[in-house]
Amino acid sequence: MKKLPPILLTVFFVASILPAHALILKTGYFLYIPVQVNSLSAIVYAVESNAIVTVALMTPSEFSQFNNTGLLQGIVVQNGSTVVNGVLANPGTYYIVIYSPTQYANISYYYNTTPITPENSSTYVEEFVTIPSYGTYSLLIHLSTLGSPSTLALFGISNQTVYYTVFNNESQVFFNSSPITLTWNYTSEKCFYTIDLPTGVYFLNITNPNDNPVYLAFAYRVVPKYVNPYLYIEITHRNAYPMGIASYGVSGTQTYVINTTSVLGYFNITSLLAYNGSQNLVPAYSASLQLNSVLVINNNDNSTWILWPQDVLYFLTNESIVLYHDNVFNMTNPTATLTNQSIKGDGYVAPSPQGGNYYGNYNSSPCFTYSLPFSGYLVMNESVIKGKGVLITFSVIVLENGSSTVLSSQTFDKVLVVDPNVSSAYFQVNGMEYTPAGPTGLYGSYYDTELVFGGGGNGEITTFENLSATLGLFYLQNNEYVEFPSYYTFGGDTAEATDNVYVTFTPQGYAKLSVGQPDLTYVVINSPLTLHIGTTTSSVITTQSSTTTTTTNVTPTQSTSTSTTSSSTITSSIVTSSTTTQTTTPQTPSSQQTSYLIPIGGLLVAGVLLVYYILRRKK
Structure with missing residues (x-):
């Protein structure tokens, strides 16, 4: 075994801080590049050659053994003409070794180190774990896979080789x-598997086949083919629902995404x-109509921040x-969570x-008496205030209150989400993904917009003795x-519900509600209507004007998200045909491309890709 002369080693080591490197490696010679790691980091490297070469990442003891005896062992040892790999490394010195055993080799190589902060993320499943020797780390993948066919994007980097296995129930x-330290996919040229x-x-399952513990950073993301509005119902087996009218960004299996600055519900x-x-959650005769x-x-x-605002009519129906x-x-x-410093309005954080x-x-809810018929609009607007945050306004416009048809409008709360770093914001309906579930949740919620009746608050399920309403x-x-x-x-996103409201749709796309057995169905709007509202009403909505609110001492109630975990038995599929009636032909699928980006460890993924693509450009 021949070593490179020290002068050449110095040249190659200095060159390793440059964008890319190329050289000729003689038969039986090897190149070694010392890599100094000062904090927990990912060492990623790529080698391209016209011949089969051996590429290894070694510890100092392994390199000393190789240098003295020719015994080639390392954290990772690979043979090939193209090698891309990475290792999660603790502070210390490491050696990248490139060896050409049989012929002259024209090689190009590149490497970098990316520091990683071991913080488990809850936006998507990103975790740092230690797996004991010959042990296995197991976890249940998010149950959004129950809603539709999905693509699992899986990324991992470790300090020793591990096996990744995905299997069903x-x-x-x-x-x-195979045993790997980095999930590099040579076919797709990406640093994660799909x-x-x-x-x-x-x-x-992530299995450690070594006799030493493995330290691992891994991430996964489930990308559904489409969002399934029946998923939560199937998982929890609930028999009460928030009933009314809702858009999930999906028509059966066809998806769409809508971003807007304002949503409006007609009642x-x-x-x-x-x-x-x-x-005893709320008064017995209470109910709510929620624009969420x-x-x-x-x-x-x-x-990215994801918030869930609600504009609510809270009724004491017997009074x-x-x-x-x-x-x-x-x-x-x-x-x-939220704090009184992160969000500010007429209310408070509890x-x-x-x-x-x-x-x-x-502490500042306007309170009125109403008479039937009672009609109007619930409106939520958002606007970005650069350097300050996002302003959400909540409004109610009453068109009819019994025999009175005098227009009454009120923007009863202006809420500032404090975020000086904001660049853009919008209400979103998205049929292509669920909200983040993180490593602690079984599934996320929906990116939906809904105008629904349910209990008064605190997840209460009510029964309507009388109900006749039209919603848009x-x-x-x-x-x-x-x-x-x-x-x-x-x-799908609120916990308040009812067990006896029947909904049908008019040809114009309005929902007609009455007492009856819930029918969980959907309708496709082939020719969407435009809502024409009066000049006064339009001015109230767009200018976000407000009036003085009335303080009330009614016991606070609240709506709650349904993204909590459930211990119910999970079935392997969802059958919606028995509960779903498609009334018209679905629309064309969205042309939006699916993204498989998995953020982990700051710029780690970007660093891996950078290593490879700089090398490819060198060719």
Whole structure:
């Protein structure tokens, strides 16, 4: 075994800090590049050659053994004309060794080190774990795989080789890797694997075949073919639902994405009486009509916040009293919360029964008496204030209150989400993904917008003794409110529900509600209507004017997200044909491309790709 002269080694080592390197390696010679790691980092490297070469990453003891005896061992040892790999490395010195045993080799190589902070993320499943010798780390993959066929994007980097195995609840293996330290896919030239999964329940095993513990950084993301609005119902086996009109960004299996600055719900109630005396969560005769949507906030540092605002009519149906409530929840991840410093309005931040804190205006809720028929609009607007954050306004516009047809409009709360780093924001309906579930959740919520009836608050399920109402749901597009491309008869993100409301759709896309057996169905709007509203109403909506609110002492209630975990038995598939009636032909699928980006460890993924593509450009 021949070593390179020291002068050449010095040249090559200095060159290793440059963008890329090329040289001729004689038969029987090897090149070694010392790599100094000062903190937990990913060492990623790539080698291209016209001949088969051996590429190894070694510890100092392994390199000394190789240098003295010729015995070639390392953390990773590979043979090939193209080698891309990476290792998760603790502080210390390491050696990249390139050896040409049989012939002259024209080689190009590149490497870098990317420091990693071991912080487990809850936006997507990203974790740092230690697997004991000959041990296996197992986890249940997010149950969004139960809703539709999906693609699993899997990334991992470790300090020793591990096996990755993906299998279903019937022990059928869908993916099994060789022993690797980096999930580099030579076919797709990406630093993660993509695994197509039929509808079902899946598990991920990561196995350590070594006699020493393995330290591992890994991430995965499930990309569904489409969002399934029936998923949560199937998982929890619930028999009560928030009923009304909702858009999920999907028509059966066809998807769409809508971003807007304003959502509007129309209501016309001609009969209303609810009662549930078997609970102490809220007053027995209470009920709510909720306009709920998902607010996406993008920041200049490429981070994203996901909030869930609600514009609520809270009814005491036996007293003909209505209160204007609003709530804001943080859905960025299952452990995200809010503080009185991060969100400011006429209300305050309080503990949520599901954990964390949420915002509500319960100390300043306007309170009125109503008469039937009672009709009007619920409106939520958002606007970006550069350098400050995102302003959400909550409004109610009453068109008819009994015999009175005098227009009454009120923007009853203006809420600032404090975020000086904001770049853009919008309400989003998205049929292509669920909200983040993180490593602690079984599934995410929906990017939906919904106008639904349910219990008064705190997840209460009510029964309507009388209900007759018409609902419509719209979003702002080119300064006009238009219908969504499709509607479902039930909502998915709120916990308040009812067990006896029947919904049908008019030819114009409005929902007609009455007492009866819930029918979970959807309709496709082939010719969306534009909502024409009066000049006065339009001015109230667009200028976001406000009036003085009335303080009330009614006990605070709240709506809660349904993204909590469930211990119910999981089935391997969802059958929607028995509960779904498609009334028209689905629309054309969205042309938006699916993204498989998995953020982990700062710039780690970018660093791996950079290594490879710099090398490819060198050719």
